[in-house]
Amino acid sequence: MKINSLDKLKKIRNEYQKNVCLRVNSTDSENSDIRIEILIGMATCGISAGAKDTFNAFQEELAKQGVNDAKVVSVGCIGYCHSEPTVQVNIRGREPVLYGNVKKEEVQEIVQKHIKGGNPIEALTLAINFERA
Amino acid sequence: MVEISNNKKLLRIALRNCGLLNPEDIFEYIALGGYESLGKAITQMTQDQVIDEIKKSGLRGRGGGGFPTGLKWELTKKQKSQEKFIICNADEGDPGAFMDRSILEGDPHSVLEAMAIGGYAIGARKGLIYIRAEYPLAIARLSTALQQAGENGLLGENIFGTDFSFDIYLKYGAGAFVCGEETALINSCEGKRGEPNYKPPYPVEEGYWGYPTCVNNVETFANIAPIITKGAQWFASLGTEKCKGTKVFALVGKIKNVGVIEVPMGTTLREIIYDIGGGIPGGRKFKAVQTGGPSGGVIGEANLDTPMDYDSLISIGSMMGSGGMIIMDETDNMVKIAKFYLEFTMDESCGRCTPCRIGTKRLYEILNKITSRKGTMADLDALKQLAYMVKDGSLCGLGQTAPNPVISTMKYFWDEYLAFIKDVDHPRGEGRYTAKNKIGIRS
């Protein structure tokens, strides 16, 4: 399908909005289709630190613990090389939480305590010190 | 004024989508407003209006030189030619730099969109991305992005129903540092040896296959789309008087928070190293930071409050470069650091011009002699003189900047050079020294 006008582009933008509105502003995202989103930094740096294992572990663990309204997304690098792999958890209506050093061993706890239980694991969180243009 | 405190959040422009969207899904990029700048530019703005907007924003090239991007586009547009090209420089050969890789892997569409905008502005129908083959993931993601953009009609014939057509091709570099230099890059794209040419003619006059060619860096392109949507004024309100916007840096070496950061132009090194970088690990003391990779120089404690912008850095004997920042602590020996960089430039010298080919080799040999404690004061003099000879006599930026690490370490850490010299008369270099041979100049 060709996008041959600015209007068509805007239509597509609106159509896909609900897929990303959780990421733009998770505290105000009533119309998001997705309730929980797990963003995993999968650039070269993240992958070499084990992000692929973390990614797979999240998918397995979510299935195992019966969470079926969460989506795992592979994203680029957030720039925190000191704490790769990094994982950001966005839950509808809540502030996003960024985790560092999430090896596959940490995944079970995050799914259980944060994603199911609603309590972020303080010891693993990193501060997000930037805004996006 | 630039202020940074721990609770104020920094604005990311070039990295706006990195870590936020799936780089392999064009619809996520569109959902976040992607390709609207391109649509706006080609359906609602004339070529001159686009160029004017970029000029007014004050954006300067992020590849190292800091040349005003709008001006470069204007110069390319003014050339009369059937065919023109726009090239994205994704060679990124500086040791310790990985900003461009982060952008390409995290947000490839932002670069494609900006190249199309640039192509429209200068009147090019074809774009090339020169990317080093050592970045397989970036290449894979760029290829996916190119395919998706083509399938959706955002690249190719008659974009947005206008008569503007634009395509982008990938060219792979084989990992030579000098191929980041624009004329060498163009030679390499043409399949020739990656050697620089004498300028002028500049690539904007005679570039790829002799046609006017505009070469811009990845990060430069990543800033374009927000400027078109949010306006030049918004961009110009960030940064300093002469350097607008933000700069991405890769922090590496002896620093706690190794990583990629984006800060407003004019942020001081102290803020970057201590507030954002978290300081030096292991309780050791900061000694120096190398900016600009092998082309830059070291900056010591005394200059930590220098604002990071193109001109201030040059005034203290370093340069912005593409944004690699290597931090060193008290355990690092500065003479060995200079030697390390010289070894790199000696290796990477393409050999086309004599000052660089032989000069960097000799500089390295003298440094080697000094660090193996066989050097004399005369060697230090020869080193200094040769450094300026290579700087002044070389053909391209590689040779012209290769001695910078030597010159700056000699300037700020002279003691460490002296400590290596076993001069019987002057064991620590004290007293007056008169050159023993003809080329020696007084230090």
Ligand SMILES: Cc1cc2nc3c(=O)[nH]c(=O)nc-3n(C[C@H](O)[C@H](O)[C@H](O)COP(=O)(O)O)c2cc1C
């Ligand atoms: C030895 C040498 C290496 C260079 N390497 C790069 C590089 O890796 N990436 C880059 O963008 N520019 C590099 N440059 C600068 C380019 O020649 C050119 O100035 C730049 O791509 C222009 O883009 P800009 O105006 O967007 O900065 C290098 C220059 C020299 C002299």
